[in-house]
Amino acid sequence: xxxxxxxxxxxxxxxxYLEEWRAxxxxxxxxxxxxxxxxxxxxxxxxxxxxxxxxxxxEPRGMLPRRRxxxxxALLCAAGVILSGAILTGGGIVPEGVAxxxxxxxxxxxxxxxxxxxxxxxAVLGAVYLIGAVRTAATRTxxxxxxxAAVGPAAVVAGVLVPGAPWWLAPVGFLVVLLxxxxxxxxxxxxxxxxxxxxxxxxRTRITAAALGAxxxxxxxxxxxxxxxxxxxxxxxxxxxxxxxxxxxxxxxGFNIGANVGAVMVWAGIWIALAVLVVGFAAxxxxxxxxxxxxxxxxxxxxxxxxxxxxxxxxGYGMSIADTFGTNGGDASIVSATLPYLxxxxxxxxxxxxxxxxxxxxxxxxxx
Amino acid sequence: MxxxxxxxxxxxxxxxxLLEDGASVWGMLVIKRTGRPAGSVYPILERLEGxxxxxxxxxxxTERSGPRRRLYELTHDGAEAARSAVARFExxxxxxxxxxxxxxxxxxVA
Numbered sequence: 482x483x484x485x486x487x488x489x490x491x492x493x494x495x496x497x498y499l500e501e502w503r504a505x506x507x508x509x510x511x512x513x514x515x516x517x518x519x520x521x522x523x524x525x526x527x528x529x530x531x532x533x534x535x536x537x538x539x540e541p542r543g544m545l546p547r548r549r550x551x552x553x554x555a556l557l558c559a560a561g562v563i564l565s566g567a568i569l570t571g572g573g574i575v576p577e578g579v580a581x582x583x584x585x586x587x588x589x590x591x592x593x594x595x596x597x598x599x600x601x602x603x604a605v606l607g608a609v610y611l612i613g614a615v616r617t618a619a620t621r622t623x624x625x626x627x628x629x630a631a632v633g634p635a636a637v638v639a640g641v642l643v644p645g646a647p648w649w650l651a652p653v654g655f656l657v658v659l660l661x662x663x664x665x666x667x668x669x670x671x672x673x674x675x676x677x678x679x680x681x682x683x684x685r686t687r688i689t690a691a692a693l694g695a696x697x698x699x700x701x702x703x704x705x706x707x708x709x710x711x712x713x714x715x716x717x718x719x720x721x722x723x724x725x726x727x728x729x730x731x732x733x734x735g736f737n738i739g740a741n742v743g744a745v746m747v748w749a750g751i752w753i754a755l756a757v758l759v760v761g762f763a764a765x766x767x768x769x770x771x772x773x774x775x776x777x778x779x780x781x782x783x784x785x786x787x788x789x790x791x792x793x794x795x796x797g798y799g800m801s802i803a804d805t806f807g808t809n810g811g812d813a814s815i816v817s818a819t820l821p822y823l824x825x826x827x828x829x830x831x832x833x834x835x836x837x838x839x840x841x842x843x844x845x846x847x848x849x
Numbered sequence: 850m851x852x853x854x855x856x857x858x859x860x861x862x863x864x865x866x867l868l869e870d871g872a873s874v875w876g877m878l879v880i881k882r883t884g885r886p887a888g889s890v891y892p893i894l895e896r897l898e899g900x901x902x903x904x905x906x907x908x909x910x911t912e913r914s915g916p917r918r919r920l921y922e923l924t925h926d927g928a929e930a931a932r933s934a935v936a937r938f939e940x941x942x943x944x945x946x947x948x949x950x951x952x953x954x955x956x957x958v959a
Contacts, residue, residue, distance in 0.1 A: 497919075504916040505877045505887075512877040514887075522880070522887025529892045534899045 482520055489527040491537040498526070533617040540840070546623070548840060549614035553630065554665045555836020556607030557658060559829035560634075562785075563600035566825035567593065574821060577813035578716035589818055596822060601641060603829070604634040604658070611665055626664030633657030680839070681769040690773040691763035694780030695756035701784050701823065702749045708816040709745050709795040716814035717802045729805055736801040748794035752787040756780065774834055781831035788824025850901035850926045853934070859889045860897075861938045864923075864931040867903065873920035875908070894921055902927030 483506065487499040506519040531537070533545040567573060573593030575586055611630035615623035633654050640651025682690075714726050721729075730736035759779050762768040771779075795812075803810040812818065853860070862883040867874060880890045897903040904924050907917040923931055 500916045501876065501919040504918040507915050508875075508877060508918065512875075512881045514877060514881060518880070518887045519877075522889075522891040525888035526891040526895060530895060531899050536899070 483523055486520075486523045486527045490530060491532055493539055494530065494537040498523070531617075544840070546614045546618035548838075549610050549617065550665050551838070552836040553607045553610030553612075553614055554662060555832045556603050556610060557634075557662060557665075558832040558836075560600045560604035560607060561658075562828045562832065563596060563603070563825045566821055567597050567600070570821050571811075572597075574812050574818040576716065576815045576818045578719045580716065580815055581813075585815065592822065596825075597641065601634070601638050604637060608634040608661070611661060614665070622664060622667045626661055626667070629657050629661030629664055633659075633661050679770070680772050682772040684764065684769075686773060687763040687768060687771050687776065688760070690776045691760040691771065691780075694776055694783075695760045698756035698780055698783045698787065699753055701820070702752050702787050704816060705787065705791050705820055706745050706749045708814055708820070709791065709798060710742065712814040713795070713812055713817050714798065714802060716817070717808050718806050726802075730801045734801045734805045736797075736805070741797045741801075744794050744797065748787070748790060752783055752790075756783055759783075774837075774839070778831045778834045781827040781834065785824045785828030785831065788820050788827070791820065850924065850930065852930070853896070853900055853902070856934050856938060857893075858938075859883070859885050860893050861935055863890060863893045863897070864902075864935050867921065867923045868928065868931055868935065870922075873906065873908075873922040875918050875920055877918075879921060897927070902930055 483499060483502045487495045487502070490498055502519055502523045505522075506516045509516045509519055533542050535542055538545055573589060573596065575581075575589050575593075608630040612627055615627040615630070633656075636654025636657060637651050638654075640646050640648075640654055711723060715721075715723060718726050727736070727738060731738065759771070759776065763771045763776065799810040799812070802808060862885055863879060866879050866882045876891070876894060879894065880887050883890060894903060894905075898905055898921070901924060903921050904927075905919050905921045908920050
């Protein structure tokens, strides 16, 4: 039991208190006390221990709430990105056309259901981190954030998942989450300034990580571009050849192929250029600060940005297809239905990677 | 050393025990002498240690086998602060009693 309670303590305090409790339990009879009282005392201490104490963290005071707040905010941002994506895509794009068999449609509907729940879970986890932050920060602003961090996600969860919940519960929850975010920022800003660790990565590591990331960005842009030009039109107008589709769009709707292909090329070029620029910078001496985590944040951000702005690059296609063939303006191919999830999760992963900055190596308190 | 945000009656009891003993005291004896539950004394000792009022150390080598006992004692500054805190607490809690006594005496004289 004492060993279990010790697990709830910070690593640097664990062995000290476990040995102390075990000695107290072994000698409780000598002091005329019961072992049970030791266990109860250990339980209370494991809950109330000052977790931000430098002796327990090996860091200056204030680092723990700052780290927890940063992680909590990162998780709430990740959840917000995913839920925003779900709202913008009307609960997730469902493929149409020949390839959209019943199984595929069911798969995408199931994925949309899972994604929303995953986002809510991430939001709740973010709230837990913020609660941990304010418990250790213990300021008035932090306490306000605690309430917002606990109530906001709970209201969103209740509004989304509980049948018959009032329609305003989830939006109010989002509002409270936003207030929690503001409070979290205030907590971060209010924490005493602490010198940042200047992390660097070797050139070989930087180039490898940047190149892998750039390959990922290029792959998404190439697939996304081909989808806009070829796969999505074919899925929107099943049974018709691509050339016929374009010819019909030109004749009936005055579709400007050159301008629209140009828009796709500009879109692709911007994101590929950004990724290549980062690879080039990582190879320079000035790029030493581009650690693999920072590169991942950048590249995941590019993936998310490319997928988001793909909507604008392909807008002309969607409108023209809809006007020409009397379809809706939405995307229909399997790739079009998949990419938004990829973009949302890339941005969410970038947010989480930003929140999970590595901590400085803890310095154990002097063994006395 | 940092000042304590609040000094509860239980904190005062712990400080009294540490002041009376003057030397290193085993945590379980602090619990016994205060008559307070371990769930109250353990967090107080941890808070006092964190604030620099108290230092703790493992007991010196003994013939007893098994885990070592943790001993607590007031630091130099902590002892001064503890005496001051206990005196303030006693003054604050005796003042109402004195006021009642004075009022009673005044009433009986009148």
